Amino acid sequence: MRLALAVALLILSVAGPQITAWAQAARPNDAPKPQRGDPLADATLAAxxxxxxxxxDSGPIRHTPPGVTCLTPLGRAPKAAGPSGVGGDFITPAMHARWLYSSAYNRALVDHPDYPDGDLCRASRQGDGxxxxxxxxxxxxxxxxTQPPRDVFEAARRGTAEDVGRLLAGSPIDALDVFGMTALAWATARGNVPVVEDLxxxxxDPWQGSYGMYFSAVRISIALGRVDTFRRLIALKPKPMHRWPAYVLRDAVASGNTEIVQHILAEPHEYYDGSGDLPPAATMALVLGDPKRQADDLLIRALDRSDRLDLVTLALSTGANPNATTKVAPWQSALGLAARGFATMSVDAVEALLAAGADVNLMAGDRRPLWHAAATLKMGRLSDETAERARAIFLLLIRHGADPRLLNVDGKPPLWSMLFPRPHEPNTLDxxxxxxxxxLLFAGAGMDVNALWNGRSVLAEVEKQAGPDSPLAASLRQVGGVAIGSASGPVADHRPAERRFRNDETGAR
Known part of the structure; x- marks a missing residue:
């Protein structure tokens, strides 16, 4: 950490004059002209x-300020002094120096007592982004x-109806601010009900906003689940489109408000597209009955990214295929995802899938469900809880018919795939x-530790490459391994490759 900080400071000190020149060129005429390349001094002068x-930032999302979080549409800054010079797919030392300068400059500005957009932007903190x-x-x-609002949009966010009436003079009521928001949209977002009623x-117009209704008051009331405001707004003026867009229905489902979802479903609407965050089960249940069913996709997403057993059981109860693989994860089966044991719900999810008829030996991508549990167990530094779940799932799958003798996707016997896993070096021990x-788990479950590959056994190859006295060779003999056939791999010192096995064996004893 100290070394990284020292390097960053060195880069910043070396690049100081260059940053100054860049800042002068990039800022508009009314921006301050930095004299020393000192972001704090430049920010003080600007203020x-x-x-x-x-x-x-100069990246794909414009107007996003480094070092600062703006609680605005797309995180954009209310006013921009110029580009930071940071953007693209990688960061060069010069870009890093510019990012350090821009972040320090922006934080100093928003922390200034006279900063005029304090209800919109603040210095970033952990969890932002x-x-x-x-x-x-x-x-x-x-x-x-605490200062009085300066315009009708600020009044809608944090002012009174009297403030709005005073600041509306000479301004169209449906005017858009720099974010594409109307005053009514801001009042809706902040839950400023008296101002909503006044406007x-x-x-x-509750449907007015940039990009059609994208940043409109109606859309925001739906996304935030403000059902009383939603009722009030849709009564003002008929919706300008024939069908509710899919993104609006997705917002409604994510909000968790069943009344809003039911209202949209009762009218012409595009189908729920299933993307975005995992929603509450109460609203998700309402859209799983749509003609375009999303149960399989929901099942995969709930197993892959969450601890949401309620969504797993909901998906299965509404017809999800327990052997589902979807566009989201075509290489992965539902049971394979659950078998990893990473989530606290994993064992319950495996039991639910098995009860629904999941195939314990289904090959999806390059492995079967049993090997997902095994892959977790061989990770080494696991929490006791994760290891316990993976072990329980392994044994649960065996009890339900998982066969550890089935060939792997490459046609190898399982033990060969585990000890010689490199596709381009199939005879190299790892x-x-x-x-x-x-x-021990696999041998106890019936895996053939003497399965032959090209006329030889695993033990014969291990003895040649790691040595007959190696811990791995000893463990193979302990579970019934026999040296059969002539080993073909290179004679080499594979002690580094076996160090992990030796550590695990020591720990097991």
């Missing part, structure tokens, strides 16, 4: 001149601001893909 524009494309972050101010009584405990 003294009333220039509070932030330096923004994942919600810029959702709507939840619009609902809360970045921080408390509604003045004839504000003992890190086996543990003493796992070998």
């Amino acid at each position: 003294s001149n009333g220039n509070f524009g932030l330096l923004i 994942s919600s810029s494309r959702s709507f939840e972050h619009l609902a809360s101010p970045a921080r408390t601001v 509604a009584s003045r004839g504000a 003992g890190s893909f086996m543990t003493a405990e796992l070998l």
Whole structure:
């Protein structure tokens, strides 16, 4: 950490004059002209001149300021002073220096007592960065601001109906701000009900926003599950489209408000497309009955990315295939995902899938469900809980007919695939893909430890490559391994490759 900080400071000190020149060229004429390449001094100078524009990323999402979180649509800055010079698929040392400068500059500006958009932007903190494309972050101010609102949009966010009436003079009621939001949309987002009522009584259009209804008051009321406001808004003016868009239905399902979902489903609508975060089961259950069924996709997503047993059982109860593989994970089966044991629900999910008829020996991608549990057990540094779940799942699958003797996807016997896993070096031993405990588990489950591959047994190859006195060879003999055939692999010192096995064996004893 100290070394990384020292390198960053060195880069920043060396690049200081270059950063100054870049900042001068990139900023508009009313932006401050930095003299020393010092971001704090430059920010202080800018604030003294009333220039509070932030330096923004040059990547695919424009107007996103480094070092600062703006609780706005797409996380955009209210005002931009110029590009930060950071963007693209990789970061060069010069870009890193610019990012350090821009982050420090932006944080200093938004922390300034006179910063005018304090309810929108603040210095970033841990946990930020994942919600810029959702709507939840619009609902809360970045921080408390005490000065009177300056325009109708700010009044809609944190002011009174009287503030709105005063600031509306000479301004169209459905005007859009720099984010593509109307005053009514902001009042809806912040839950400012008196202002919503005032703007509604003045004839504000609840469907108005940039990109059609994308940032409209109606769409925001749906996404935030504000059902009372939703009822009020849709009564103002008929919707301008024949069918509810799929993204609106997705918002409604994610909100967890069943009344809003039922309202949309009762009218012409595009089908639920199943993308986005995993929603509450109560609203998800309403759309699984749509003609375009999403039960299989829901099952895979719930098993792959969450601990949501309620969605697993919901998907199965509405007809999901317990052997599902989907476009989301065509290389993976539902049972294979559950068999990994990573989630606290894993054992229950495996039992639910088995009860629904999942095939314990189904090959999906390059492995069967049993090998997913085995892959977890051979990871080494596992939590006791994860290892216990993977072990329980392994034994559960065996009890339900999982066959550890079935050939792998490459046609090899299982033990060969585990100890000689490299596709381009099929005769090279790698003992890190086996543990003493796992070998005992497989042997006890009936795996053939003497299965031949090209006329030889695993033990014959292990004795040649790792030595007859190696821990792996000893463990193979302990479970019944016999040296059969003539080994063909290279004679080499494979002690590093076997170190993991030796450590696991020592731990097992």
